[in-house]
Amino acid sequence: MNAQPVIVSSLLNRPQTMSDATFREMREFIYQKTGIYYQDNKKYLLESRISKRLQTLRMDRFEEYLDLIKFGAGREEEKKHLFDAITINETYFFRNEPQFDIMEKTLIPEILKAKAAGRSKLRVWSAASSSGEEAHTIAMIFLEKIKPKYPGVELEVVGTDISPSVIETARKGVYREYSVRNMPKNYLEKYFTAADGRYTVVEPVRKLVRFEHLNLYDQPRMRMMSSFDVVFCCNVLIYFDAKSKIQVVSNLYDSLNRGGYLFIGYAESLHGISSAFKVINFPKAITYKKE
Ligand SMILES: C[S@@+](CC[C@H](N)C(=O)[O-])C[C@H]1O[C@@H](n2cnc3c(N)ncnc32)[C@H](O)[C@@H]1O
Numbered sequence: 001m002n003a004q005p006v007i008v009s010s011l012l013n014r015p016q017t018m019s020d021a022t023f024r025e026m027r028e029f030i031y032q033k034t035g036i037y038y039q040d041n042k043k044y045l046l047e048s049r050i051s052k053r054l055q056t057l058r059m060d061r062f063e064e065y066l067d068l069i070k071f072g073a074g075r076e077e078e079k080k081h082l083f084d085a086i087t088i089n090e091t092y093f094f095r096n097e098p099q100f101d102i103m104e105k106t107l108i109p110e111i112l113k114a115k116a117a118g119r120s121k122l123r124v125w126s127a128a129s130s131s132g133e134e135a136h137t138i139a140m141i142f143l144e145k146i147k148p149k150y151p152g153v154e155l156e157v158v159g160t161d162i163s164p165s166v167i168e169t170a171r172k173g174v175y176r177e178y179s180v181r182n183m184p185k186n187y188l189e190k191y192f193t194a195a196d197g198r199y200t201v202v203e204p205v206r207k208l209v210r211f212e213h214l215n216l217y218d219q220p221r222m223r224m225m226s227s228f229d230v231v232f233c234c235n236v237l238i239y240f241d242a243k244s245k246i247q248v249v250s251n252l253y254d255s256l257n258r259g260g261y262l263f264i265g266y267a268e269s270l271h272g273i274s275s276a277f278k279v280i281n282f283p284k285a286i287t288y289k290k291e
Contacts, residue, residue: 017135018047018062026050026066030086033079034216035244049085060165076130081166087163090238091130091136093175094182096234098284099263100137103230104145107261107287111229112150114259121148121154125228125255128236129159132211133179136201140191140207156216158225160214170211172202217244222251229257235265242273249274253290262288 011181018026025052026046027038047062054065068077085232094100112120122142126135135157142155161167180188180199191197214221216236231252252262263279263285264270269279270288277288 008284014057016061018043018050021065022062023047026062029070030082031244033217034083034086035241035248036086036239037241037244046086048080051082053085057267075115075255076151085160086166087166087279088128089161089163089166089233091133092179092182093133094187095134095137096263096285097182098282099234099287100141100234102120102282102285102287103138103261103263104141106282107230108146111259111261112153121156122230123228124155124157125225125231126157126159127212127214127225127233127252129161129166129170129230130163131166131179132159132174132209133175134157134232134234135170135171135203135209135211139205140187142208143191143204144187155208157209158228159209159211159227160216160217161211162213164213165190167211167213175199175201175208202277209211216248216251219247221253222248223254225251225255227257228255230263231256231260234263234264235268237264237273238269245273250276253277256290258290258291264288 007274020043023038023043023046030035030046034155039126039249046047050062050065054060054062057065057068059065059068069075069082072229073080088157111122124138126138127130129135138157139155146153146155161170175192175198177197177199180192188199191202191205193202194200216233233248233252237248240248249270254275256262266285270279274288276290280289
């Protein structure tokens, strides 16, 4: 008896389909703000992601939503929801293990050797960190493998992402089973407390990591990111077109110290995007050095 009104109201609240003209306008707006480019064949994806936002706002026309994000009084706040809605935040701990291995066994010893003797600080940036699994993985490896060999060395990891909700999750440091599925058992036992199917990163790891909201396509903010020894910018360049890749990668280059290294995703390449880096091939991963 009670079910019918609910079904009727959810049907009434379903947004209309997005016209091609509105798709193009929406795509351009998103591209100008984020560098993310939705190809023609991804219209359905954009439509379904934004339609959830329309339902929350009880709007039924995409044009109305476009008007809100372009000219509405609450447009700055709404942009955050839009970025949450359109980004793909898939990630997990130890996602690309060979990269972490290379960082620990080859790059960090080399970087530390080149730094002044005695106490030194390593700075690592997890750009497009999503909910923080990559940034926390780096801090755990530091405590487990690097600190015992170089007790005087300190680490600061900065995790950044355009999506405010994943940054909030990253700051809490509480994860589900899905995120820790690739985690070596000894790390899981040592660096988390587990309760009710939730895994909380322990304080000594969290102390090494801070998370900030940052759009990689925001030039002025990007220019303020500097002095990193290693940058991980993985599985995000795939969402950009060539022009935005060139801009973002050039800013990442500037953010590195000389002798620093960039990692990108396994399926990504800097071919045709940047020739500034020295490409170094390892058997299971590639890294890009700023000489
Ligand atoms: C697939 S996740 C990758 C997470 C992690 N780097 C990894 O490899 O597991 C891509 C992340 O990029 C973020 N992203 C997309 N466009 C961005 C932009 N313009 N600036 C910053 N982050 C962005 C998304 O919010 C998302 O969390």
